[in-house]
Amino acid sequence: MGTEEAEAQDKQKTDSIRDLDMGLGKDTDYPTRPDNSLRIEIDETTASGIYSNLAIVNHSKSEIILDFIQMMPGVQQAKVKSRIILAPIHAKEILSALTQNIENYQKQFGEIK
Numbered sequence: 784m785g786t787e788e789a790e791a792q793d794k795q796k797t798d799s800i801r802d803l804d805m806g807l808g809k810d811t812d813y814p815t816r817p818d819n820s821l822r823i824e825i826d827e828t829t830a831s832g833i834y835s836n837l838a839i840v841n842h843s844k845s846e847i848i849l850d851f852i853q854m855m856p857g858v859q860q861a862k863v864k865s866r867i868i869l870a871p872i873h874a875k876e877i878l879s880a881l882t883q884n885i886e887n888y889q890k891q892f893g894e895i896k
Contacts, residue, residue, distance in 0.1 A: 833864045847874035 835851035842848065849867040869877070889895060 835864060837861070842871075845870070847871055 833851065834853055837852040837854050839850040839852065840847065841850075847869045849869070850863045851865040851867070852861045853864050854861050885895065
């Protein structure tokens with residue numbers, strides 16, 4: 784991969800991160816930095832992630848709940864590995880970012896079937 788191609792991919796990743804603004808600096812009272820960026824830190828345990836091959840989505844009037852589950856072949860029981868509770872506006876922002884990232888992925892690697 785050439786330098787220009789690598790730089791273009793880095794810019795695309797950065798743009799995708801910026802797309803997931805989560806409303807900061809828009810119509811909120813959250814503090815923002817002058818360039819509207821947000822410094823995010825992640826510890827090693829969180830960075831390693833949790834594998835999930837099933838998600839269950841529920842909602843109430845005030846929140847969207849995402850339960851991430853790991854199913855094992857042939858096993859009829861599974862536990863929720865992670866639960867994320869979001870305000871509806873944040874869920875909508877994540878949906879938008881996921882949609883954009885799937886489009887970018889398919890342009891690069893082909894259609895997901």
